[in-house]
Amino acid sequence: MRILQLHSNFINYKPIQKEIAVAEEAEKQERRLEEIVVLFTAVEEGDNEAVAKKAIDEVQAFLEKLKVNRILIYPYAHLSSNLTKPADALKVIKAMEARAKEIGLETYRAPFGWNKQFTIAIKGHPLAEQLRVILPAEAEVKKEEKVSEAVKAEEKMKSLWRILQLDGEILPVEKFDFKGRENLEKFARYEISKVRASEQMPPHVTLMKRLEIADYEPGSDPGNIRWYPKGRLIKSLIEQLVTNKVIEYGAMEVETPIMYDFGHPSLADYLNRFPARQYILKSENKELFLRFAACFGQFLLVHDAQFSYKQMPLKVYELARYSFRREQRGEVVGLRRLRAFTMPDCHAFCTDLEQAKKEFIVRFKLCMQILEEIGLSKDDYEAAIRFTKDFYRENKRFITSLAKIFGRSVLVEIWKKRFFYFILKWDFNFVDNQDKAAALSTDQIDVENAKRYDIVYVDEKGEKQHPLIMHCSPSGAIERCVYALLEKAYKEQKNGKPPMLPLWLSPTQVRIIPMSDKHLEHAEKLADALETQHLRVDIDDRTLTLRKRVREAEMEWVPYIIVVGQKEIESDALPVRDRKTGKIRKMKLQELISEIEEIVKGKPLKPLPLPKHLSRRPQFYG
RNA sequence: GCCCCGGUGGCUCAGCCCGGUAGAGCGGCAGCCUCGUAAGCUGUUGGCCGCGGGUUCAAAUCCCGCCCGGGGCUCCA
Numbered sequence: 001m002r003i004l005q006l007h008s009n010f011i012n013y014k015p016i017q018k019e020i021a022v023a024e025e026a027e028k029q030e031r032r033l034e035e036i037v038v039l040f041t042a043v044e045e046g047d048n049e050a051v052a053k054k055a056i057d058e059v060q061a062f063l064e065k066l067k068v069n070r071i072l073i074y075p076y077a078h079l080s081s082n083l084t085k086p087a088d089a090l091k092v093i094k095a096m097e098a099r100a101k102e103i104g105l106e107t108y109r110a111p112f113g114w115n116k117q118f119t120i121a122i123k124g125h126p127l128a129e130q131l132r133v134i135l136p137a138e139a140e141v142k143k144e145e146k147v148s149e150a151v152k153a154e155e156k157m158k159s160l161w162r163i164l165q166l167d168g169e170i171l172p173v174e175k176f177d178f179k180g181r182e183n184l185e186k187f188a189r190y191e192i193s194k195v196r197a198s199e200q201m202p203p204h205v206t207l208m209k210r211l212e213i214a215d216y217e218p219g220s221d222p223g224n225i226r227w228y229p230k231g232r233l234i235k236s237l238i239e240q241l242v243t244n245k246v247i248e249y250g251a252m253e254v255e256t257p258i259m260y261d262f263g264h265p266s267l268a269d270y271l272n273r274f275p276a277r278q279y280i281l282k283s284e285n286k287e288l289f290l291r292f293a294a295c296f297g298q299f300l301l302v303h304d305a306q307f308s309y310k311q312m313p314l315k316v317y318e319l320a321r322y323s324f325r326r327e328q329r330g331e332v333v334g335l336r337r338l339r340a341f342t343m344p345d346c347h348a349f350c351t352d353l354e355q356a357k358k359e360f361i362v363r364f365k366l367c368m369q370i371l372e373e374i375g376l377s378k379d380d381y382e383a384a385i386r387f388t389k390d391f392y393r394e395n396k397r398f399i400t401s402l403a404k405i406f407g408r409s410v411l412v413e414i415w416k417k418r419f420f421y422f423i424l425k426w427d428f429n430f431v432d433n434q435d436k437a438a439a440l441s442t443d444q445i446d447v448e449n450a451k452r453y454d455i456v457y458v459d460e461k462g463e464k465q466h467p468l469i470m471h472c473s474p475s476g477a478i479e480r481c482v483y484a485l486l487e488k489a490y491k492e493q494k495n496g497k498p499p500m501l502p503l504w505l506s507p508t509q510v511r512i513i514p515m516s517d518k519h520l521e522h523a524e525k526l527a528d529a530l531e532t533q534h535l536r537v538d539i540d541d542r543t544l545t546l547r548k549r550v551r552e553a554e555m556e557w558v559p560y561i562i563v564v565g566q567k568e569i570e571s572d573a574l575p576v577r578d579r580k581t582g583k584i585r586k587m588k589l590q591e592l593i594s595e596i597e598e599i600v601k602g603k604p605l606k607p608l609p610l611p612k613h614l615s616r617r618p619q620f621y622g
Numbered sequence: 623g624c625c626c627c628g629g630u631g632g633c634u635c636a637g638c639c640c641g642g643u644a645g646a647g648c649g650g651c652a653g654c655c656u657c658g659u660a661a662g663c664u665g666u667u668g669g670c671c672g673c674g675g676g677u678u679c680a681a682a683u684c685c686c687g688c689c690c691g692g693g694g695c696u697c698c699a
Contacts, residue, residue, distance in 0.1 A: 200693090210633095328698085337698085550660060
């Protein structure tokens, strides 16, 4: 028996004329059914009542998932070329109907033996369309084979979850003592069972709006974000920092297109593994898709390059703004997961596993350093290392050495067989205020794509070889870094500390508040002096009370606030309100400049993204 | 994609259950206050009650569809 099962918004059908002698009696009336699972059914030779029962039971298990309780059994011969005799078929169909009613389904049936016209609207979700093949008991053996094939695939994907300790010992997750390692526990739980509960809005969503960093864009697709001047500054600074670090590491920065031709031979095969997750667009007679990583562009570019083992490892980098993934509707949240995001993506092409392992360590350290510089310390994230069983057997010490560099126990995921294109992968994961985890940096050793893209290098013997490819995002998506920083700030607030951004990312580093308009001129002088040292300084020249302006500066997370009045004109000691401590420190201007310069040393610099005078600024939110 | 909750001036929200003239606080604007470190006072502006359809004499309110947001699933090479 074959059943084409369609979850439908509605179906309209109308019997037109009898086709065969055994056709049932029916009225030639149009019928409409809504919110229904339609079962186009072909009864094949050898099917019997047991098959009918089994078919309905299988369907029912599925209906529970969909939370639908209404079916239409629609005889449909065209599904099979091995049909049984019509009279037997009708019997089996009736048996299906009886079974369905028996187990409490709201059951409808289209008449058997008629030529019918129909219109159907099928829902868009992945489970909406399914083909079932139900075989009679005799054929059970054959079916077993098929199942075992499926089970094998399933088996391949089965993951073992463990905790790898620094001494190299691997413990089952239940046996590990998570005392003092609550984040690792939350991360492990998130990865393994994904159980979580939360009623509140993610804190970073409220913050990104209130601080005028970013917001949803109702005029776009979900997961496409609008960035206000302050947010653009923060993002752009992080982008610059990551890019600088990766270039320092030795990668060559390139730029590749954001859209690709579906028909390109190297891409077609790769894409077949990731169906229906891209944005697709048409241009003239071509079908294009938007990139979901910088891999395509870089692979195609390196495919055309000529290089030998002497130039390896060969490192290529791109800040992929944007990468697009049409994530499922329910998964797109704030800045945690977007449909359009900025992905720093660095590939390294290595001669062999030995070289790859060496490079892997270099990049592991690089990623830790980059996160640290962004403002996420090792306490803010947890590591996961994922590999195949085979790889572990041969590389125990290597994997343990990664954990040692990380300095703490890590979560490991072990695959019995390789089913991705990589044999080893690690990722750093931020655990947020809702106990959800989001991956930041990651690196992988890819053993497949060099062949797929026909990327070759020339070895010592002058022979062409496929390299190993390492895929690394040194920071993870830039937007996700902003998410992590905001969530981290919120955590600190919960712990009684003032929430803030790292000084080098604070849109306003120093705010000067003149007591009254009589003191504005002096404020301007101080601001100019700070500005020439490349600090971001602004002046709150609005005619509001002092208390109110101080309050607003604090709510904007301004790290240093200086109130300027008559005393400051007469003396060069400035009352600097330090957000970190909440105290007012008497400082000379030069002392403040030195302090800030020391803290932001080595970080990218950018000017204030807004008018210097607060009276000249629009309000983007609130 | 599925299930649950929500969408009301720029922002946060009340009103909806039980249909009958749209409300508050914040913000904006104007005026006063010229101020010593987290909200000064007064006045005023501002709303196709997310969009479309239906029921009704009458819809922010009831019903249906869609869009957007949040949560839970699923998914996450």
